[in-house]
Amino acid sequence: MKTGLETLVLPAGEAGAEAAARTLAAGGLVAFPTETVYGLGADAANATAVAHIYSAKGRPAFNPLIAHVPDLAAARRIGRFDARALKLAEAFWPGPLTLVVPKTDDCPVADLATAGLDTVAIRIPAHPVAEAILRAFGGAVVAPSANISGHVSPTLAAHVESDLAGRIDLIIDGGPVAVGVESTIVGCLNAPMLLRPGGLSRERIEAVLGAPLARPPVEAESDDSQPLAPGMLASHYAPRAMVRLRAQDVAPGEALLAFGPDCLPGQEAAAAVMNLSPAADLDEAAANLFGYLRALDAKAPKAIAVMAIPEQDLGEAINDRLRRAAVAR
Ligand code: TXA
Ligand code: MG
Numbered sequence: 158m159k160t161g162l163e164t165l166v167l168p169a170g171e172a173g174a175e176a177a178a179r180t181l182a183a184g185g186l187v188a189f190p191t192e193t194v195y196g197l198g199a200d201a202a203n204a205t206a207v208a209h210i211y212s213a214k215g216r217p218a219f220n221p222l223i224a225h226v227p228d229l230a231a232a233r234r235i236g237r238f239d240a241r242a243l244k245l246a247e248a249f250w251p252g253p254l255t256l257v258v259p260k261t262d263d264c265p266v267a268d269l270a271t272a273g274l275d276t277v278a279i280r281i282p283a284h285p286v287a288e289a290i291l292r293a294f295g296g297a298v299v300a301p302s303a304n305i306s307g308h309v310s311p312t313l314a315a316h317v318e319s320d321l322a323g324r325i326d327l328i329i330d331g332g333p334v335a336v337g338v339e340s341t342i343v344g345c346l347n348a349p350m351l352l353r354p355g356g357l358s359r360e361r362i363e364a365v366l367g368a369p370l371a372r373p374p375v376e377a378e379s380d381d382s383q384p385l386a387p388g389m390l391a392s393h394y395a396p397r398a399m400v401r402l403r404a405q406d407v408a409p410g411e412a413l414l415a416f417g418p419d420c421l422p423g424q425e426a427a428a429a430v431m432n433l434s435p436a437a438d439l440d441e442a443a444a445n446l447f448g449y450l451r452a453l454d455a456k457a458p459k460a461i462a463v464m465a466i467p468e469q470d471l472g473e474a475i476n477d478r479l480r481r482a483a484v485a486r
Pocket of ligand 1: 191221222223257277339342
């Protein structure tokens with residue numbers, strides 16, 4: 158975990174936006190105001206920076222994050238919009254609406270930020286400070302609310318400071334936010350579906366669609382295989398290969414997902430070996446997790462053996478995801 162950082166607080170403005178863009182480009186974490194709540198931003202394409210978001214917030218799980226972009230052209234580079242998604246984007250962006258759409262083939266958003274899903278959540282915030290930062294940076298910025306996990310979302314820079322000072326690089330103070338609740342999330346995979354009520358009312362969305370929003374299936378609440386629902390309900394990336402946890406050796410034909418400096422008996426005959434973090438750094442391991450699972454799965458091994466990972470800091474979320482991958486069939 159990144160702690161003991163000196164957190165700089167800057168007023169919104171041209172110099173603030175430039176400092177924010179530089180910090181993001183260097184892989185740092187920047188809190189900034191949007192019209193809904195303050196967000197904790199990182200370069201969406203930088204998996205290590207994304208891992209630092211989770212450790213700074215103390216998130217219990219790798220919930221997928223929202224990618225923030227300054228305009229529709231940037232949104233269409235990362236997500237595929239059907240006619241209804243486009244209609245909602247044109248009616249409500251910039252604004253407190255997040256659309257979940259299929260990723261483009263060359264979507265630059267890190268697997269960790271989408272929790273390995275083939276979909277991506279996107280929004281254009283309606284806030285001049287957020288817009289200035291996004292334009293100065295030039296890429297997508299993933300940002301959950303800028304609070305410690307489990308605390309209420311911050312509507313003032315001072316809230317961010319009291320939760321995250323010492324854990325993030327920069328806070329841009331743009332005064333109090335206007336909306337105060339998070340964006341409304343609509344899934345646009347087939348029939349538009351309300352995934353999270355928020356700052357934009359259902360009625361206004363339905364008026365534009367000319368039809369009621371679909372409701373997430375009730376079973377979604379107990380069904381981890383439902384990739385539509387937000388929060389803890391979002392499905393992880395489930396590999397095709399069997400996943401064997403806390404492996405202490407490697408069987409012939411298995412691939413190995415290693416962690417730390419040690420080798421396992423049988424490793425030299427493995428179908429493939431990737432090490433999440435030879436230095437046993439849990440943030441680095443988190444950044445590599447989904448990408449490495451995908452890469453090992455692509456070799457079609459008999460199973461993926463995974464070395465034990467300590468149940469501390471981001472290790473808790475890593476193990477949570479690995480356990481789900483191990484039971485998912
Ligand atoms: O107003 C907001 O939306 C704020 C500001 C900073 O933009 N952000 C925010 O982020 O509330 P967060 O991380 O607290 O909530 C993101 C939500 C989660 O419920 C997550 O599960 C959902 O978006 N989400 C993200 N990607 C998804 C996906 N591909 N499919 C389904 N849900 C997704
Ligand atoms: Mg939140």
